[in-house]
């Protein structure tokens with residue numbers, strides 16, 4: 295692992311800020327007697343922090359600045375338990391917009407573009423980030439927010455939107471609707487920027503085929519600005535992460551050891567210039583790897599992470615076997631007769647864990663044969679046989695936000 299002198303200086307400034315604020319991490323540093331870092335080894339001795347630490351600081355305990363400097367808060371979705379509140383200073387807000395504008399530039403978006411923004415506005419860091427970056431770039435924001443597909447399509451046509459920003463699920467829903475209505479020739483979209491949800495190869499291909507757009511994945515999380523801290527460029531594979539704002543590590547999620555470039559593990563992020571809520575070695579639980587080597591775009595100062603394959607806490611344990619949804623997705627992707635959608639339901643029947651796997655196909659194949667082939671390939675690839683259930687194309691739910699695909703009913 296490498297950390298530059300400039301980044302070490304930035305980490306030192308963050309450490310001073312945290313010590314002065316005496317928030318949870320400042321106290322942790324003080325108790326460990328850490329006052330700064332001068333080397334990679336010093337950096338690696340800094341303790342990790344976790345989402346639970348941020349929750350425990352609810353509501354404003356994370357703040358590392360006097361209250362008069364806080365201009366805004368955001369909050370993570372908090373579907374389970376206490377939400378996390380992240381305070382932002384004016385500089386944090388400006389830095390986030392600058393990173394987002396850079397994302398648009400890397401995707402080849404210019405001030406000539408019209409950007410239709412469908413992620414939600416509000417406490418969540420989505421819509422407002424897409425908008426601030428768009429305005430800083432000088433493009434035209436069309437701030438739709440989520441839902442109301444009828445109006446989305448009307449504006450897409452009447453405003454001749456050239457860029458769509460959406461979750462992959464909602465982009466799929468819109469793409470299928472555009473196909474169904476046969477209105478593609480009235481649509482001018484040339485780029486799609488998706489974020490906040492992992493999307494497999496199959497769903498991408500489906501959307502690209504239906505809309506004829508370039509597809510970009512944006513990376514980010516509410517705890518660290520929001521979406522916009524990285525994006526894939528027009529040249530290579532993987533998402534560049536802005537090394538002047540965040541420091542990136544990949545660790546073994548079990549041991550906490552830093553892994554060499556190329557190996558898969560958990561993304562850990564350190565904010566380098568954040569004022570409102572600086573985070574040091576924050577464990578994201580997102581699984582990826584650093585792509586080794588140079589990108590043909592020439593921006594090697596910003597390291598690349600691979601597609602997020604899942605979250606370390608998404609792991610399902612079935613018959614003692616560890617399985618990630620991404621593995622099931624990869625198996626399903628090898629069947630051209632299946633759609634991109636699936637649903638996994640885990641239950642406990644007669645003392646045994648059971649996985650029911652719902653998949654979609656059209657009517658033109660032999661369902662019983664397909665069912666057997668999918669079950670056999672799962673057995674071969676992940677070591678157990680799910681109960682495969684085939685349903686008609688379009689039966690599984692499409693979502694305007696993130697599509698939930700795994701239901702664990704064993705402990706309900």
Ligand code: ZN
Nearest residue numbers: 527530589591
């Ligand atoms: Zn690149």
